[in-house]
Amino acid sequence: MNRSLFISFEGIDGCGKSTQVKMLMNQLDKNDIKSLLVREPGGTPISEEIREVLLKNRDDKMAERTEALLMTASRAQLTQDIIIPSLNSGLIVIADRFKDSTLAYQGGGRGVDLGFLVQLNEFATYDLDPDITFFIDITSEEGRKRQSNGDLDRIENAGLSFQEKVREQYLKLAHMFSHRFIIIDGVLSPDEIHQKIWSEIQNRKSL
Numbered sequence: 001m002n003r004s005l006f007i008s009f010e011g012i013d014g015c016g017k018s019t020q021v022k023m024l025m026n027q028l029d030k031n032d033i034k035s036l037l038v039r040e041p042g043g044t045p046i047s048e049e050i051r052e053v054l055l056k057n058r059d060d061k062m063a064e065r066t067e068a069l070l071m072t073a074s075r076a077q078l079t080q081d082i083i084i085p086s087l088n089s090g091l092i093v094i095a096d097r098f099k100d101s102t103l104a105y106q107g108g109g110r111g112v113d114l115g116f117l118v119q120l121n122e123f124a125t126y127d128l129d130p131d132i133t134f135f136i137d138i139t140s141e142e143g144r145k146r147q148s149n150g151d152l153d154r155i156e157n158a159g160l161s162f163q164e165k166v167r168e169q170y171l172k173l174a175h176m177f178s179h180r181f182i183i184i185d186g187v188l189s190p191d192e193i194h195q196k197i198w199s200e201i202q203n204r205k206s207l
């Protein structure tokens with residue numbers, strides 16, 4: 001392999017990202033390919049503290065701009081401390097959410113200006129983009145059904161119409177960034193989705 005690969009997973013809550021990330025890590029491991037998983041928000045001590053503030057259910061309302069700035073603050077620390085050094089050392093980095101989540105959630109979901117968020121993202125990530133972004137697409141109803149067992153965090157609790165706005169924004173992003181976005185139908189079985197993801201990665205890189 002010549003150089004490392006940066007892969008992100010995106011989609012509304014419950015779409016199956018964590019499931020696919022685990023399957024991909026196992027597959028890479030079986031092929032003796034070293035990889036590192038990061039999840040957002042979080043992934044460094046500072047970013048994990050920011051995560052707690054962001055996701056805690058609370059009585060007072062967090063302002064949309066506060067949410068956008070905290071998300072990107074967490075990402076800046078993670079990008080500088082973990083993602084860039086890991087890519088430079090040759091590891092494949094797999095991100096369970098990255099910059100597109102801000103555009104979809106704070107942009108599409110909360111209504112913060114998209115152009116501003118694009119710039120904020122560039123600042124936070126030192127202009128780093130994933131090589132491939134897998135967008136696992138499901139409806140908000142399907143997402144809610146899959147989450148019915150667990151305790152929901154503040155953003156997961158924002159409601160179905162919020163999740164639907166986020167999904168619509170993801171579909172627009174897939175169009176805007178079509179050179180790196182791959183849309184995957186999230187109602188397929190986990191195995192079917194994994195096969196699509198794995199063959200896509202093999203096509204991009206001679207692993």
Ligand code: ADP
Nearest residue numbers: 013014015016017018019146186187188189190
């Ligand atoms: P996310 O990380 O995107 O929130 P998860 O991977 O945690 O989503 O999946 C949410 C729930 O949906 C879990 O209970 C998981 O077992 C289930 N699930 C994951 N992928 C699929 C799939 N392709 N079809 C049906 N259910 C799925």
